[in-house]
Amino acid sequence: MATLIAPDHADPVADAEALRKACQGWGTDEKAIISIIGHRNAAQRKLIKEAYQQLYDEDLVKRFEKELSGDLEKAVYRWMLDPMDREAVMANVAIKKGDYRVIVELSCISSPEELLALRRAYQARYKHSLEEDVASHTTGDIRRLLVLLVSAYRFEGDATDPRLAETEADVLQHAVKDKAYNNDEIVRILTTRSKAQLVATFYRYRDVHGTSITKNLSADHENEFVSVLVTAIRCIKSPKKYLERVVKDAIHKSRTDEDALTRVIVTRAERDLEEIKDLYYKRNSVALEHALAKETSGPYEAFLLTLLGNEGH
Amino acid sequence: MATLIAPDHADPVADAEALRKACQGWGTDEKAIISIIGHRNAAQRKLIKEAYQQLYDEDLVKRFEKELSGDLEKAVYRWMLDPMDREAVMANVAIKKGDYRVIVELSCISSPEELLALRRAYQARYKHSLEEDVASHTTGDIRRLLVLLVSAYRFEGDATDPRLAETEADVLQHAVKDKAYNNDEIVRILTTRSKAQLVATFYRYRDVHGTSITKNLSADHENEFVSVLVTAIRCIKSPKKYLERVVKDAIHKSRTDEDALTRVIVTRAERDLEEIKDLYYKRNSVALEHALAKETSGPYEAFLLTLLGNEGH
Numbered sequence: 001m002a003t004l005i006a007p008d009h010a011d012p013v014a015d016a017e018a019l020r021k022a023c024q025g026w027g028t029d030e031k032a033i034i035s036i037i038g039h040r041n042a043a044q045r046k047l048i049k050e051a052y053q054q055l056y057d058e059d060l061v062k063r064f065e066k067e068l069s070g071d072l073e074k075a076v077y078r079w080m081l082d083p084m085d086r087e088a089v090m091a092n093v094a095i096k097k098g099d100y101r102v103i104v105e106l107s108c109i110s111s112p113e114e115l116l117a118l119r120r121a122y123q124a125r126y127k128h129s130l131e132e133d134v135a136s137h138t139t140g141d142i143r144r145l146l147v148l149l150v151s152a153y154r155f156e157g158d159a160t161d162p163r164l165a166e167t168e169a170d171v172l173q174h175a176v177k178d179k180a181y182n183n184d185e186i187v188r189i190l191t192t193r194s195k196a197q198l199v200a201t202f203y204r205y206r207d208v209h210g211t212s213i214t215k216n217l218s219a220d221h222e223n224e225f226v227s228v229l230v231t232a233i234r235c236i237k238s239p240k241k242y243l244e245r246v247v248k249d250a251i252h253k254s255r256t257d258e259d260a261l262t263r264v265i266v267t268r269a270e271r272d273l274e275e276i277k278d279l280y281y282k283r284n285s286v287a288l289e290h291a292l293a294k295e296t297s298g299p300y301e302a303f304l305l306t307l308l309g310n311e312g313h
Numbered sequence: 314m315a316t317l318i319a320p321d322h323a324d325p326v327a328d329a330e331a332l333r334k335a336c337q338g339w340g341t342d343e344k345a346i347i348s349i350i351g352h353r354n355a356a357q358r359k360l361i362k363e364a365y366q367q368l369y370d371e372d373l374v375k376r377f378e379k380e381l382s383g384d385l386e387k388a389v390y391r392w393m394l395d396p397m398d399r400e401a402v403m404a405n406v407a408i409k410k411g412d413y414r415v416i417v418e419l420s421c422i423s424s425p426e427e428l429l430a431l432r433r434a435y436q437a438r439y440k441h442s443l444e445e446d447v448a449s450h451t452t453g454d455i456r457r458l459l460v461l462l463v464s465a466y467r468f469e470g471d472a473t474d475p476r477l478a479e480t481e482a483d484v485l486q487h488a489v490k491d492k493a494y495n496n497d498e499i500v501r502i503l504t505t506r507s508k509a510q511l512v513a514t515f516y517r518y519r520d521v522h523g524t525s526i527t528k529n530l531s532a533d534h535e536n537e538f539v540s541v542l543v544t545a546i547r548c549i550k551s552p553k554k555y556l557e558r559v560v561k562d563a564i565h566k567s568r569t570d571e572d573a574l575t576r577v578i579v580t581r582a583e584r585d586l587e588e589i590k591d592l593y594y595k596r597n598s599v600a601l602e603h604a605l606a607k608e609t610s611g612p613y614e615a616f617l618l619t620l621l622g623n624e625g626h
Binding site for chain 1 (some may be wrong): 429432436440441442443444445448449452453456457460461464466467468469470472497503504505506507540
């Protein structure tokens with residue numbers, strides 16, 4: 001479930017006018033901006049951008065970039081992009097920074113059709129294919145794994161083949177035992193099988209070998225390739241649990257990781273942030289809103305809390 | 314240009330009735346069948362199949378399989394499938410037979426959107442992804458190359474980057490010179506760059522090194538991996554020339570390769586078979602129809618000639 005609170009009907013022209021007002025004159029009325037865009041869904045935000053362009057012959061997102069700064073600017077910029085375009089931007093930034101975790105998230109949490117839409121959006125924006133840019137910014141085993149993950153168009157059915165799960169759990173177990181992490185078979189299984197089949201294989205692995213594959217792998221967590229593998233497995237196995245962990249790690253770091261916080265909240269607010277919030281509460285015995293309020297401040301805090309469905313903001 | 318001669322309007326019910334008649338009683342009127350389906354485009358054939366199913370509660374394609382045999386049966390079966398479904402069937406047969414050439418053709422001649430449509434059709438029919446089946450029926454370097462080729466969603470723009478073409482032509486040349494064919498960089502370049510960019514790179518290669526990359530590679534044509542590489546390069550560089558060569562080889566073999574003939578004629582009759590025919594004539598100084606008529610016979614010959622636009626049939 002989404003956490004975003006948006007009205008059924010919004011008036012894009014009135015919104016554009018109010019946003020213009022908030023951006024004009026001395027200073028910027030960040031509160032007004034947040035109170036509008038923090039309560040509009042993707043379709044509504046798109047209409048606001050169009051209305052703003054027509055009324056003032058100006059790009060609203062560029063105006064926001066001028067008016068805002070720091071973490072709030074980044075969060076608003078991402079929030080205002082169309083969802084698939086946003087993922088394309090996130091992928092491009094991640095490729096340039098060598099942030100493999102985000103590339104894995106984008107390719108393994110998305111449904112097969114969403115990943116395809118991301119690849120299309122990426123091409124429209126960057127005139128390159130996603131896999132092309134991933135491939136030309138990486139090398140070796142990590143390249144091999146990442147290119148296949150972003151190129152995957154997995155079968156989406158729920159049916160699983162228990163015999164196959166059995167065989168491939170064994171293949172994985174042998175490779176992990178031998179520390180042959182970059183084994184062709186691990187890569188093949190992880191990048192081509194359907195998610196439902198992989199989940200069956202991971203369960204089989206744990207049932208037979210007593211420990212989960214992620215736990216076994218995490219023993220070697222300093223190996224960069226292994227950490228990419230573990231991220232991929234977690235994203236495929238239980239994306240919400242994975243995202244809860246990202247949020248928790250971002251908050252608990254000695255220096256809060258605002259990029260990660262923004263990423264999860266902005267991308268999931270219209271999807272499943274409610275469940276991620278619930279998981280957070282169950283695992284940490286404190287509401288995500290409270291934890292966030294402690295670690296962030298000012299209009300950035302207000303914006304995140306608004307997207308989290310906090311009516312007070 | 315297509316070679317298929319089809320009327321602007323056809324009556325699917327009348328066609329279904331005529332086909333029923335051709336299939337009933339002693340013997341099968343192959344001539345009647347060919348004269349109908351050999352003059353209907355994909356949309357018209359689809360309507361005939363639907364009308365036939367409704368009228369006689371029977372699958373027309375299955376009926377054809379009972380009535381026909383040998384090369385004609387195979388050709389008609391492929392012809393009657395919806396184009397993307399046909400490619401999915403061809404891919405599946407090729408995977409099972411280990412016929413890498415066909416897998417490369419399907420992935421490298423198709424446009425990026427066509428390849429995507431093929432992947433969708435494959436999943437709908439086989440409940441597996443195409444790359445999954447390719448990966449589980451192959452190993453080693455060939456697997457690596459084929460999986461990436463079938464997973465590619467290349468950028469489709471015409472723009473090329475001359476500097477990149479220069480660098481990557483050098484990378485290719487070094488790898489070829491060192492006989493490092495399975496080099497990561499060759500695979501990366503060939504599987505991720507846009508076709509336009511690759512063509513620029515191949516031209517650059519020839520301009521600087523005096524010989525084309527395919528000629529250089531062909532020196533090692535007994536290496537199976539190299540022959541897959543060469544096929545991929547040819548399909549990307551000039552698909553029509555490549556297909557003309559497939560047809561020529563199929564005809565000139567000591568035992569005519571009907572599968573290859575059927576494949577090219579059935580899949581290209583509604584696309585660009587006219588140009589392939591012209592190329593054939595230019596290169597062999599004999600019309601494709603004449604060459605075909607010498608090597609094939611009976612209703613199979615008649616069917617191929619009909620698809621080639623031979624009005625006499």
